[in-house]
Structures are given as structure tokens and as C-alpha cells.
Amino acid sequence: MAAGLVISAPASGVGKTTLTLALARAWRNRGLNVQCFKSGPDYIDPAFHAAATGRASVNIDSWAMDRGTVAHLVSRGVDADVVLAEGSMGLFDGVAARGVSGTGATADISEMLGWPVVLVIDPSGQAQTAAAIAAGLRDYRKGVHLAGVVLNRVASPRHEALVRRALNDAGIAVFGALPRHAEISLPKRHLGLVQAEEQAEIGKLIDEAARFVAEHVDLEAVLRSAANWTPEPAANGLNVTPPGQRIALARDAAFSFVYPHMLEGWRAAGAEIVPFSPLADEVPDASADVCWLPGGYPELHAGRIAANARFRSGLQAFAETRPVHGECGGYMVLGAALTDGDGISHEMAGLLGLETSFAKRRMHLGYRLAELAAPMPGHHIGARLRGHEFHYSTILTQPDTPLAVVHDATGAVIAETGSRRGQATGTFFHLIAEDR
Structure with missing residues (x-):
């Protein structure tokens, strides 16, 4: 006890x-x-x-x-x-x-x-x-x-x-x-x-x-x-669906915001996680069936990410045949460009048209409830996803097909809808759980 x-x-x-x-x-x-x-x-x-x-x-x-x-x-x-x-x-x-x-x-x-x-x-x-x-x-x-x-x-x-x-x-x-x-x-x-x-x-x-x-x-x-x-008997498990069977997960100082229960849930469902480091110019594992870029601090490493041509070309090649998803900072890196705190624009992966700026800072903070208008790895159209958004970057353009209708905790619709283009999807919120 x-x-x-x-x-x-x-x-x-x-x-x-x-x-x-x-x-x-x-x-x-x-x-x-x-x-x-x-x-x-x-x-x-x-x-x-x-x-x-x-x-x-x-x-x-x-x-x-x-x-x-x-x-x-x-x-x-x-x-x-x-x-x-x-x-x-x-x-x-x-x-x-x-x-x-x-x-x-x-x-x-x-x-x-x-x-x-x-x-x-x-x-x-x-x-x-x-x-x-x-x-x-x-x-x-x-x-x-x-x-x-x-x-x-x-x-x-x-x-x-x-x-x-x-x-x-x-x-x-x-x-x-x-x-x-x-x-x-x-x-x-x-x-x-x-x-x-x-x-x-x-x-x-x-x-x-x-x-x-x-x-x-x-x-x-x-x-x-x-x-x-003494713990109560749990009626259900983690309520987490893995995005794939073998997941290439970006993991380093620029991509580190992952809820531990999400990774545990993926593993508990039988998925295998294969980390790689974009900052070290590494590419997603070729045997993975999905790539996941979590949030972190890409705005502090934008120049280095832009210079890592092997990472960017490897991610682009991966996305030709398999899904890639980004959360918050990962979403920004999947976009076309990221402007850092000094006002310098850096070319990103270009899998989405999203352009963001850390020079024009405005805090975005709060719970999010998203109803998917298009599928994303692990979740189908119509799924209701609960998450949380916290960042200071501003959207300059978000031209792709919206991924979801996203509400804040009051029920108000917000502009950070996420995006989908081909095999690439992204959201500004970090996924916590799916309504079942």
C-alpha cells in the first residue's frame, strides 16, 4: 500500500x-x-x-x-x-x-x-x-x-x-x-x-x-x-492507438515533446519505436511504416535543420510512400519555411505549405478538441482527438487542406486546423487521448 x-x-x-x-x-x-x-x-x-x-x-x-x-x-x-x-x-x-x-x-x-x-x-x-x-x-x-x-x-x-x-x-x-x-x-x-x-x-x-x-x-x-x-482496478487501458507497427520517431533536442503515456501505449499495442535524430542529419528508418515528428524547439535549431540536407531529402523520400505526421514543432518542420527569432527564414522539409514565424511571437495555449476531416496516422475521419497546444510561433500561411475542425476548451473554433497534403499531416496540438 x-x-x-x-x-x-x-x-x-x-x-x-x-x-x-x-x-x-x-x-x-x-x-x-x-x-x-x-x-x-x-x-x-x-x-x-x-x-x-x-x-x-x-x-x-x-x-x-x-x-x-x-x-x-x-x-x-x-x-x-x-x-x-x-x-x-x-x-x-x-x-x-x-x-x-x-x-x-x-x-x-x-x-x-x-x-x-x-x-x-x-x-x-x-x-x-x-x-x-x-x-x-x-x-x-x-x-x-x-x-x-x-x-x-x-x-x-x-x-x-x-x-x-x-x-x-x-x-x-x-x-x-x-x-x-x-x-x-x-x-x-x-x-x-x-x-x-x-x-x-x-x-x-x-x-x-x-x-x-x-x-x-x-x-x-x-x-x-x-x-x-491502493489502486482501483482499471476498467480500460491507455486508450492509445499507435500510428503504425514500426514507428520512426524523431528524437533529439529539437524534437522531444512526447507524452510518456503515448509511447507506452504504442508499445503496449505491439508497435516498435525506432528513434532518429534530425539534428544529427539522420533519416527515418527505411523499414518503418510511419514517421512521427513530435514537438520541441525547432525554432532554436532552424538553421541547422535547414542545413541538414540528408535529413530533409530522406524525409521527403519517406513521405512519397508512407505517412509522416508532425506535432507542433514537428508540424512546423514539415512546412515550407520557419522564421527564427532573429527574423531569418529557413527552408524546411516542404511536405506541407505551412510557413511559421518565431519572430512574430504570440502565445497559443490551451486544450484542444479536434474532429478529423481527413485521416491521420492511427486515426480515421471523424475521430475526436483531445490534446493541448502551447507555442509562441505565428502562422504566416497554412494553405493545405485542413486536417480537422479544432475547438478550444470553450467550444470556440480556432484557426490552427492542422494540414494534410498527400502522405503528410500535421497539427499544432499534442495528442493526449481519443474520445471513445
Whole structure:
């Protein structure tokens, strides 16, 4: 039987990821088996979780996934001593319209699984008001239980004492208080944290975070606050259809945004994944029956991609006889041209007419529900696909046949329809699950 907890906060940028990694590594250092999950559609944090625990982490998402899929995914924690679900944004932040089993809020996962919430609160610029915020979150929704609070970035012992007293008066447990500590700050870029695989010192950083948190947080008290949890029997599996039997998967620093549960679902269905690196000028495996280009950071490597003629010609040859699909950054690379942040236009693969610009930045963010107007690898016309879009690139032209009618979480139709031309398809959203 595992002990389950959710790590959340009133808002983004408060320190959820750092605390999750630190707790996971500190408990692992004490001989406990720790399993992490990520609530919501963030595709970067699970790699950090894996670095901290030595176990693969996956996303669980109440807007895109049904309860059976969530149950199936979290069942991998059955042999763990502790399971931690790291939230996204604030505890109750989701979309206005309910999805498959919720609004995408971290609170949905807490209630669904019965795991109490440890709140990370940054009381910078306030004192007793931090207790009012915590009390409001505690009382906002029945079924969501607050275990206690960890204070982050406290300014001084006097500041800590003021906040602690107010929280104690409100009947809220304080597990610890972390002074400001720049050495454990995780580096960021425009789509979130710099990826774990790009940070050579990530192990040392997590070790330092674990040491720091163990010094200032009562780890035993946090563990005692967790709920004893046994996974429910999962009524269904991963609800994932592989795009082919043998999948050539672009995989490097420019193409790395893949939801772990998607790859696991493909393998569980019997598919074989053959990685290749466009940045190393490699081509899709000749024996593959489909090629998949995930998202990532092609806008940071556009010149190199354009110069890799072997990759581009190999991809073009592959697409003459077999399907190729791109998600977000992969979609941009399948297009005709990509303008980088300096305003320089680079020739891409040309399998689609799409032209995009990272110089004209505008954030596109949110859940997406797409009804396919044309088939794409693994999915037929009329399929309803749930995914998430997050990028800063602007469409200059999208001249090909629309792949889908795409709605945001409010039901509004959006312009990022995806494209289809011949064997090539692409979308700006990252696929999470198909409605069944």
C-alpha cells in the first residue's frame, strides 16, 4: 500500500516542481520507492521526476482522460512506498467547460484519487494574508483535503514566525519553511523549464534541493499526512492507438515533446519505436511504416535543420510512400519555411505549405478538441482527438487542406486546423487521448 500526496500551490511559479523533486529524492535517499505523476498536459516535468526517482513518470489529465485511463496510469505506483502528483498552475485552475472527467484542475486529481494536498506558498510581500489564501483553498471545494503547507522563499525568521502563527491560528499545519536559495533554481526558457536531458548537472541540483528541503521541512510529518492508497482496478487501458507497427520517431533536442503515456501505449499495442535524430542529419528508418515528428524547439535549431540536407531529402523520400505526421514543432518542420527569432527564414522539409514565424511571437495555449476531416496516422475521419497546444510561433500561411475542425476548451473554433497534403499531416496540438 502506497502513501499518496498531491503537491500544489495557489499559482504557477511558486516552487511546486522544486519541492516535488526534493521530496522525491530525499525519500529515495532514505530507502523509499517513490513514484511521481504530473497533473495536466506539461510534457517537460515528467523527465525531471524520472531523474529524481529513477522511475518513469506520466501525465494524468482530467480534461482529456476518463477515470479508467487515469486509474490505469497511476496503477504503476502500486509497488511504491510514496506516490506524488505534481500539480499545474494553481490548485483549482482548469478550464471553464468540463472535459472527460473534469476541468483539468489539479483538484480533480486530488479528489478522484483521494490524495491530500501539500500546498507550496510563497509569502513574499505578505504575512498573515498567506494564511487567508491557504484557508480559502482549504475550504473552496468539498472532497479536496489540505494536508498542510510548505512555505517557500521566506524573507527572515521574523517573517516566518508571522506566517506560521497565522497558519496555526487557522488550523493549518506548517511542514516547513524554505529561505531563499538561488542555488536550486531550475533554468527556464519560453516553453517552461530547460529540459532535464539538456542539463548535465541535473542530478547534483536535485541532490542539493533534497538536502536543503530535508534541512528545513519535516519529512516524516509530510509522509504521515499522506493517504494510504491502493489502486482501483482499471476498467480500460491507455486508450492509445499507435500510428503504425514500426514507428520512426524523431528524437533529439529539437524534437522531444512526447507524452510518456503515448509511447507506452504504442508499445503496449505491439508497435516498435525506432528513434532518429534530425539534428544529427539522420533519416527515418527505411523499414518503418510511419514517421512521427513530435514537438520541441525547432525554432532554436532552424538553421541547422535547414542545413541538414540528408535529413530533409530522406524525409521527403519517406513521405512519397508512407505517412509522416508532425506535432507542433514537428508540424512546423514539415512546412515550407520557419522564421527564427532573429527574423531569418529557413527552408524546411516542404511536405506541407505551412510557413511559421518565431519572430512574430504570440502565445497559443490551451486544450484542444479536434474532429478529423481527413485521416491521420492511427486515426480515421471523424475521430475526436483531445490534446493541448502551447507555442509562441505565428502562422504566416497554412494553405493545405485542413486536417480537422479544432475547438478550444470553450467550444470556440480556432484557426490552427492542422494540414494534410498527400502522405503528410500535421497539427499544432499534442495528442493526449481519443474520445471513445
